[in-house]
Amino acid sequence: MIKQIAALHSFRGWLLAFGLLFAAIILFPVLNIFVPEESFFHIPDYMFPLLGKYLCYAMVALAIDLIWGYAGILSLGHGVFFSMGGYAMGMYLMRSIGKEGVYKSDLPDFMVFLDWKELPWYWYGFDYFSFALLIVFLLPGLFAFVFGYFAFRSRIKGVYFAIITQAMTYALMLLFFRNNTGFGGNNGLTDFKRILGYSLQDPSTKMGLFMITALVLFLSYILSRYIVKSKLGRILIAIRDVESRVMFSGYNTLHYKLFIWTVSAFLCGLAGALYVPQVGIINPSEMQPTNSIEMAIWVP
Numbered sequence: 001m002i003k004q005i006a007a008l009h010s011f012r013g014w015l016l017a018f019g020l021l022f023a024a025i026i027l028f029p030v031l032n033i034f035v036p037e038e039s040f041f042h043i044p045d046y047m048f049p050l051l052g053k054y055l056c057y058a059m060v061a062l063a064i065d066l067i068w069g070y071a072g073i074l075s076l077g078h079g080v081f082f083s084m085g086g087y088a089m090g091m092y093l094m095r096s097i098g099k100e101g102v103y104k105s106d107l108p109d110f111m112v113f114l115d116w117k118e119l120p121w122y123w124y125g126f127d128y129f130s131f132a133l134l135i136v137f138l139l140p141g142l143f144a145f146v147f148g149y150f151a152f153r154s155r156i157k158g159v160y161f162a163i164i165t166q167a168m169t170y171a172l173m174l175l176f177f178r179n180n181t182g183f184g185g186n187n188g189l190t191d192f193k194r195i196l197g198y199s200l201q202d203p204s205t206k207m208g209l210f211m212i213t214a215l216v217l218f219l220s221y222i223l224s225r226y227i228v229k230s231k232l233g234r235i236l237i238a239i240r241d242v243e244s245r246v247m248f249s250g251y252n253t254l255h256y257k258l259f260i261w262t263v264s265a266f267l268c269g270l271a272g273a274l275y276v277p278q279v280g281i282i283n284p285s286e287m288q289p290t291n292s293i294e295m296a297i298w299v300p
Contacts, residue, residue, distance in 0.1 A: 008225045017218070024055075024214035029207055045203040052210040052278040055217050059271035061298040062217075062224055063264040068299060070228050071260050072240030073157070077165030078268050079292040080172050081140040085269030086282040087176075088139060090189035091123060092132030093200075093277060097193050109191065110184045120182040129196055133273075140269030141262050148261040152254050157243075166289050173287035188283025195277050206278065213274045220267050227263070236260055 009017065028043055028051075035042040060082060067073040094108045103112040107119060125131040147168065151161060179185040198205045227233050238246045239253050246253055276282045285291070 005222065005226065008222070008229055017221070021214065021218045025211045029211065032203075032207065045206065048203075048206045048210040049278040052206075052213045053275060055210070055213045056271045056275040056278070057295075057298065059217050059220055059274075060268055060295050062220055063267035063271070064295055065299045066224055066227070066267075067260055067264045068296065070233060070240060071236045071257060072243075073257060073261060074159075074162045074296065075165045075261075075264075076162045076289065076292045076296060077167075077169040078265070078295050079287045079289075080169045081144060081265040081268035082272035082275070082295075083172075083176075083282065083284075083286045084140045084143065085136045085272030086276045086286060087183060087189065087272075088126075088132050088135040088269075089273040089276045090192070090282040091126040092129055093192040093195060094189050095123070095127045096195065097191070100193055101191070108184075108189075110187065110189075111182070114179055114185075116182070123182070136269055136273040137266065140272075141266040144265030145258065145262045148258045149254075152257050152261075166292065169287050169292050170289050173284045173289075176284035176287065184283065186284060188281060188285075189276075190281040190283075192277065192280055200277055200280070209274070209278050213278070216270065216274060220270070223263075224267075227260070232256065232259075 006014075028048075031041055032043045032045065032048070037044070060078065063081075064075060064078055067075060097108070099106060101109040101112075103109055105112045107116060111119070126135075151164060156164060175181060176183050176188075177186050183189070192200050194200055195205070195209075198208075200206070228236070235246065235251060235256055239256060243253055272282075272286075
């Protein structure tokens with residue numbers, strides 16, 4: 001296994017990859033903490049959430065490249081998976097506020113404002129980070145699996161598949177804009193206070209989230225590289241080029257496309273979960289079709 005991973009890159013390639021990781025999790029924090037503020041080399045506190053946001057976008061581009069660049073599946077709906085991960089994390093962060101909201105209630109402020117009397121059942125469990133993390137891992141992948149199964153089994157591909165994914169994200173955006181869905185309506189979820197007991201306004205927390213995002217991006221890249229360099233990756237490229245010949249060779253292309261589609265959604269949801277605590281808000285505008293189109297533009 002270790003030899004297979006080592007073979008994914010040349011020595012120079014690994015040196016570059018680990019150099020970038022070292023810069024993100026070691027060099028940047030050192031330049032922030034130990035270099036004087038008046039120095040040219042000092043990295044200010046506000047840069048960490050900004051760079052962390054860009055790293056989340058890089059994870060999304062990586063996820064889309066897996067399906068579009070290597071399997072020929074163009075998705076214009078990955079904003080849905082990004083938002084699912086973001087909302088799952090946002091729900092945990094909202095529950096972490098407790099009674100420190102404007103209305104001093106156990107319910108989130110937007111629910112009090114809308115005269116909700118009790119917490120909806122689908123909010124149960126989000127008091128716990130482990131439960132929220134489980135939903136971040138499972139929900140985008142499970143939703144993508146079900147959607148992809150019916151789409152790929154029906155042999156929908158090309159521009160038709162792209163249009164369907166765009167319709168999917170538009171439909172869910174309209175659903176989340178409704179106040180009675182219990183997700184904050186057009187304002188979404190915001191005013192987060194802490195994560196795992198650490199204040200989100202503390203510069204050290206922002207730095208820590210940036211470092212975690214950089215590490216997750218690095219591991220996501222290794223996973224993606226491993227997939228595309230394996231036999232599975234070669235079959236995906238063949239499906240992208242001439243799917244009919246792959247089918248005539250005895251391969252069930254449904255399984256391969258469904259697998260890479262689900263992995264891509266999982267990575268996108270993980271990016272959304274890392275994005276929300278660093279940006280401080282998640283709302284239905286993240287599901288706009290234009291956002292998903294921009295995500296596809298990031299790939300080339």
